[in-house]
Amino acid sequence: xxxxxxxxxxxxxxxxxxxxxxxxxxxxxxxxxxxxxxxxxxxxxxxxxxxxxxxxxxxxxxxxxxxxxxxxxxxxxxxxxxxxxxxxxxxxxxxxxxxxxxxxxxxxxxxxxxxxxxxxxxxxxxxxxxxxxxxxxxxxxxxxxxxxxxxxxxxxxxxxxxxxxxxxxxxxxxxxxxxxxxxxxxxxxxxxxxxxxxxxxxxxxxxxxxxxxxxxxxxxxxxxxxxxxxxxxxxxxxxxxxxxxxxxxxxxxxxxxxxxxxxxxxxxxxxxxxxxxxxxxxxxxxxxxxxxxxxxxxxxxxxxxxxxxxxxxxxxxxxxxxxxxxxxxxxxxxxxxxxxxxxxxxxxxxxxxxxxxxxxxxxxxxxxxxxxxxxxxxxxxxxxxxxxxxxxxxxxxxxxx
Numbered sequence: 001x002x003x004x005x006x007x008x009x010x011x012x013x014x015x016x017x018x019x020x021x022x023x024x025x026x027x028x029x030x031x032x033x034x035x036x037x038x039x040x041x042x043x044x045x046x047x048x049x050x051x052x053x054x055x056x057x058x059x060x061x062x063x064x065x066x067x068x069x070x071x072x073x074x075x076x077x078x079x080x081x082x083x084x085x086x087x088x089x090x091x092x093x094x095x096x097x098x099x100x101x102x103x104x105x106x107x108x109x110x111x112x113x114x115x116x117x118x119x120x121x122x123x124x125x126x127x128x129x130x131x132x133x134x135x136x137x138x139x140x141x142x143x144x145x146x147x148x149x150x151x152x153x154x155x156x157x158x159x160x161x162x163x164x165x166x167x168x169x170x171x172x173x174x175x176x177x178x179x180x181x182x183x184x185x186x187x188x189x190x191x192x193x194x195x196x197x198x199x200x201x202x203x204x205x206x207x208x209x210x211x212x213x214x215x216x217x218x219x220x221x222x223x224x225x226x227x228x229x230x231x232x233x234x235x236x237x238x239x240x241x242x243x244x245x246x247x248x249x250x251x252x253x254x255x256x257x258x259x260x261x262x263x264x265x266x267x268x269x270x271x272x273x274x275x276x277x278x279x280x281x282x283x284x285x286x287x288x289x290x291x292x293x294x295x296x297x298x299x300x301x302x303x304x305x306x307x308x309x310x311x312x313x314x315x316x317x318x319x320x321x322x323x324x325x326x327x328x329x330x331x332x333x334x335x336x337x338x339x340x341x342x343x344x345x346x347x348x349x350x351x352x353x354x355x356x357x358x359x360x361x362x363x364x365x366x367x368x369x370x371x372x373x374x375x376x377x378x379x380x381x382x383x384x385x386x387x388x389x390x391x392x393x394x395x396x397x398x399x400x401x
Contacts, residue, residue: 030071032056036087042068042080043341049079058088063276067338104163105146107131111160113152116230117143117203123277124154135163139204139231155230182211184225184244186235195313196222196234203233214244216303219317224305232306252401258300259331259401266295266362266370266380273379274372280306288360291372291380292333295362296400304400308335308360314400321398323352325385328397330365336393347392355395363397 032052040047042064052058058071061078069083081088107127114123117139127133133146136153143155186206193200196218206212206227215232216224223242226232235242252258275285283294289308296302305311312335315321322328337355340346361371364382369390372380385391 030058030060030069030088032058032081032088034087036081038071038073038077039080042070045341046080049077052081105133105135105144105161107133107156107160108162109160111156113146113148114155116226116232117145117155118232124152127156127160133161135161137229139227139229143231145229182213182228184212184214184223184242186210186212186242187239188241190235190241192225192227192231192233192235194233195310196224196317200234203231206235212242214242216305216314218305218310218314224310252300255399255401259329261299262295262331263362263364263370265299266291268298269294269380271379271381272372274375274377286372286380288371288373292360292362302400309357311335311360311400312357312396315398316396318399318401321396323394323396325363325391325394325397326367328363328365329399330363331401332363332397332399334361334363334369334397335359335395336361336390337395339389339393342389344392346389352395357395359393 032054034054035051037044038049038052040049052073056073058073058081061070061072063083064070064080067083068080069088070078071081071088072078107129109129111127112123113125113127127148131148133148133156135144135146137145138158139145139155142158144158144161145153146156146161147153186208188208189205191198192203192206194203195201210227212225212227212235214223214225217237218224218234221237222234223237223244224232225235269283269286269291272283272291273285274287276287278285278287278290280290280293286294289304289306289311292308292311293304293306296304305314311333315333315335325334328334335357336359337347337350337352338358340350359371359373361369361373361383364370367384367386368382369385370380370382383390385394
């Protein structure tokens with residue numbers, strides 16, 4: 001599957017202090033596409049158990065990070081293999097796909113079936129190669145809204161779908177209904193973008209009269225909104241384009257007290273289990289960004305963006321950030337890149353200014369962070385930063401207030 005790695009890089013982050021294993025939504029059977037090293041640890045410097053051969057079938061146990069899978073071969077040996085699509089491809093997901101279906105399109109390769117038109121949204125399951133689906137709409141050039149044989153509606157990358165007939169909706173006329181929780185109406189046609197910037201990619205144009213849900217306001221100039229198809233993006237907050245009843249971030253008159261409230265709210269969830277891509281509507285499990293978002297929402301009614309990368313953009317939009325964690329203030333958010341090893345030397349060649357954010361937590365001061373990062377670590381907890389991979393992976397930090 002040619003895009004499997006790219007789609008997962010935006011959302012999967014490293015876990016344990018020694019060899020992190022993120023709780024994985026991607027388990028099932030995979031086929032080796034080309035000879036690849038089967039290693040003892042998720043690192044190119046670790047020992048090679050043997051070489052897996054093209055065509056060999058393995059069981060995927062978990063997604064370790066953006067680059068590695070933990071797998072089990074036919075003999076029961078457990079090890080690690082590159083997640084690059086040129087080496088490995090999912091052929092069967094742990095969620096059983098429908099045996100038969102009738103639709104207007106066919107899935108050409110195992111592909112993620114997601115809740116919204118975003119590579120960072122929750123994966124419902126993997127589609128199997130050859131599975132039939134019904135295309136309902138095409139919100140942009142990258143995604144189809146589809147229905148599977150069980151009636152489940154979600155989104156799939158257009159690169160993995162072959163249409164049959166002429167019933168595929170056009171990108172220029174997506175089928176968009178009003179969200180059930182709509183709190184805004186579009187006053188004039190306006191760009192719906194992937195980020196809060198006029199230079200960001202345009203998803204499509206929102207039409208005059210279209211209803212959307214405003215879910216955040218990263219800056220005075222932009223709203224984060226969700227359309228009727230579940231697609232999340234950004235739109236100008238200028239009143240000529242949008243009218244909303246959305247209540248923006250509360251006015252903070254005592255920042256110190258506000259931060260203590262956020263930390264207290266976070267500590268309330270101590271030990272809450274970790275779940276990758278956790279449900280944002282519950283507090284039974286958290287991933288890193290969901291935990292941070294919940295702490296700020298519970299304490300202040302402040303709704304942060306739903307994933308760590310957007311939270312990083314939000315913090316940058318609020319003012320100065322620092323790349324020196326010792327300069328952070330209590331309550332600042334800390335953003336990290338993917339795990340590459342437990343030693344500082346593992347990160348020596350990394351250009352952190354362009355590295356992708358894969359983890360976020362709340363700085364407590366005294367070199368400690370409150371966060372959650374894996375099932376194995378025990379859920380929400382406090383970790384020391386100095387001399388650990390958290391120090392070496394740190395990208396930048398700053399205040400969300």
